[in-house]
Amino acid sequence: MDIYKFLxxxxxxTQMHGPHDRIVMSSxxxxxxxxxxxxxxxxxxxxxxxxxxxxxxPAVESLPEMKDAFxxxxxxxxxxxxxxxxxxxLISREHAAxxxxxxxxxxxxxxxxxxxxxxxxxxxxxxxxxxQLRQAWSxxxxxxxxxxxxxxxxxxxxxGYLTACPTNLGTGxxxxxxxxxxxxxxAEQINPIIQSVNKLGLAxxxxxxxxxxxxxxxxxxxxxxxxGESEATIVERLDKVLLQIIEHEENARQTLLEKxxxxxxxxxxxxxxxxxxxxxxxxxxxxxLLSLMRLGVDLRLFPEVDRSLVDELFIITQPAHxxxxxxxxxxxxxxxxxxxxxxxxxxxxxxxPSVKPLKTGN
Amino acid sequence: xxxxxxxEKTATVFLTHIENDKMHKVNLCEDCAKTKGVxxxxxxxxxxxxxxxxxxxxxxxxxxxxxxxxKCPRCGFSQADFKKxxxxxxxxxxxxFAEGLEGLLKTMHKGTRHVGKSPEALRQSxxxxxxxxxxxxxxxxxxxxxxxxxxxxLRDELKDMPxxxxxxxxx
Numbered sequence: 001m002d003i004y005k006f007l008x009x010x011x012x013x014t015q016m017h018g019p020h021d022r023i024v025m026s027s028x029x030x031x032x033x034x035x036x037x038x039x040x041x042x043x044x045x046x047x048x049x050x051x052x053x054x055x056x057x058p059a060v061e062s063l064p065e066m067k068d069a070f071x072x073x074x075x076x077x078x079x080x081x082x083x084x085x086x087x088x089x090l091i092s093r094e095h096a097a098x099x100x101x102x103x104x105x106x107x108x109x110x111x112x113x114x115x116x117x118x119x120x121x122x123x124x125x126x127x128x129x130x131x132q133l134r135q136a137w138s139x140x141x142x143x144x145x146x147x148x149x150x151x152x153x154x155x156x157x158x159x160g161y162l163t164a165c166p167t168n169l170g171t172g173x174x175x176x177x178x179x180x181x182x183x184x185x186x187a188e189q190i191n192p193i194i195q196s197v198n199k200l201g202l203a204x205x206x207x208x209x210x211x212x213x214x215x216x217x218x219x220x221x222x223x224x225x226x227x228g229e230s231e232a233t234i235v236e237r238l239d240k241v242l243l244q245i246i247e248h249e250e251n252a253r254q255t256l257l258e259k260x261x262x263x264x265x266x267x268x269x270x271x272x273x274x275x276x277x278x279x280x281x282x283x284x285x286x287x288x289l290l291s292l293m294r295l296g297v298d299l300r301l302f303p304e305v306d307r308s309l310v311d312e313l314f315i316i317t318q319p320a321h322x323x324x325x326x327x328x329x330x331x332x333x334x335x336x337x338x339x340x341x342x343x344x345x346x347x348x349x350x351x352x353p354s355v356k357p358l359k360t361g362n
Numbered sequence: 363x364x365x366x367x368x369x370e371k372t373a374t375v376f377l378t379h380i381e382n383d384k385m386h387k388v389n390l391c392e393d394c395a396k397t398k399g400v401x402x403x404x405x406x407x408x409x410x411x412x413x414x415x416x417x418x419x420x421x422x423x424x425x426x427x428x429x430x431x432x433k434c435p436r437c438g439f440s441q442a443d444f445k446k447x448x449x450x451x452x453x454x455x456x457x458x459f460a461e462g463l464e465g466l467l468k469t470m471h472k473g474t475r476h477v478g479k480s481p482e483a484l485r486q487s488x489x490x491x492x493x494x495x496x497x498x499x500x501x502x503x504x505x506x507x508x509x510x511x512x513x514x515x516l517r518d519e520l521k522d523m524p525x526x527x528x529x530x531x532x533x
Contacts, residue, residue, distance in 0.1 A: 231479055
């Protein structure tokens with residue numbers, strides 16, 4: 001099956017709402033699990049990996065949550081399909097690099113996504129729009145409880161769930177949220193915030209996770225420690241920290257509007273100007289400018305524009321998504337031309353930012 | 363989380379560096395971060411993460427095992443492999459390399475004992491084992507104090523306990 005046809009359309013994806021989704025784009029809880037008597041994927045030879053996949057995949061498919069799911073071995077997915085899954089934040093870049101002996105099971109609603117033989121035998125994730133860490137944890141907890149009846153997990157009373165990398169040992173949990181923080185970036189408060197979040201033992205990463213830059217002012221915040229604390233404690237701490245970051249971001253936006261009005265209008269106006277008029281634009285520049293436009297929408301500088309317009313562009317201007325819409329293989333230069341055409345077309349009825357913003361708020 | 367360099371103070375600076383698909387993580391306390399010149403993460407390139415890690419993970423294993431190249435009997439994974447990848451070969455490896463891993467886990471995590479979810483079957487067998495122990499203790503006490511009525515009750519309760527499942531393979 002074509003993954004692009006299975007996936008929720010970008011337009012539909014922008015209609016999924018959750019608490020605080022002005023700032024929190026999505027919440028995710030991931031659990032790492034492994035089978036008791038098998039080598040980890042990075043060390044197992046191909047026949048063993050295939051055996052593991054054949055054990056795990058039917059078990060995952062049999063769960064009621066996975067009814068009508070998309071289930072495929074990674075070697076049956078093309079490079080472009082894999083890249084699309086990365087751009088939708090459904091699989092890691094590491095998993096996209098896998099082929100024979102690895103697999104993916106994704107449910108129709110895109111609320112559960114399981115990577116088989118990534119770094120661990122099982123990486124199961126629950127995804128939710130907006131800030132919904134508790135809901136995501138409870139969903140993946142139940143999912144895992146059903147799965148443990150069908151699979152023999154590697155577990156020790158002392159060390160908990162045994163994982164390929166010692167950094168995931170214990171609960172095997174990674175709780176994370178994707179945040180849009182243009183206010184803190186413009187106000188130059190982002191670095192101290194990142195540092196204090198780090199001090200709490202939490203990691204801050206870029207748009208596509210580990211080792212990536214914060215394109216479009218999007219940051220991922222997640223726990224780092226997995227051993228010696230319960231899942232609930234980790235979820236609660238992250239939730240508390242995220243609420244504080246949200247507050248800081250809101251304050252930064254308010255302060256910018258009051259004290260640095262010209263700077264903000266300048267940034268947003270230029271972003272609009274380039275996006276609406278460029279004839280060649282890279283993916284990176286597009287994202288960074290769309291981020292400013294999204295801020296403009298939040299600040300009501302574009303009163304007639306819905307945020308979903310910007311959010312959809314955010315998805316469809318990414319390289320693989322763009323490529324997918326055209327049958328011929330495109331070079332980066334050709335993509336930049338087509339991307340700018342697409343953005344201009346979408347923004348053609350959007351008037352320039354009004355310099356008398358209404359009060360902020362939802 | 364402990365500082366990976368001085369192993370004394372709490373780490374507050376966390377560096378992650380990816381090179382050739384290999385991930386390096388270094389946790390430093392504020393003082394060590396300053397002496398290593400990494401207190402400003404925006405300018406530090408992290409190219410020398412390996413150097414910093416020289417006192418960290420893999421090295422530590424070598425030290426504690428006296429330089430002998432330990433190998434996991436289950437999967438054949440060696441500590442040299444761990445040094446290379448930062449990942450283990452199979453679940454069994456945690457027992458094989460337990461000694462060397464302990465220090466590493468201390469620098470990495472909140473604690474070294476698992477707290478939180480455990481598979482239901484294991485949880486139940488553990489709870490049963492605990493209940494069994496406490497009933498047996500009470501029974502001994504009842505007999506000692508010649509409370510035979512209580513002892514009979516406890517004996518019946520013990521009889522009703524589910525048969526002890528085979529202990530999960532644990533050291």
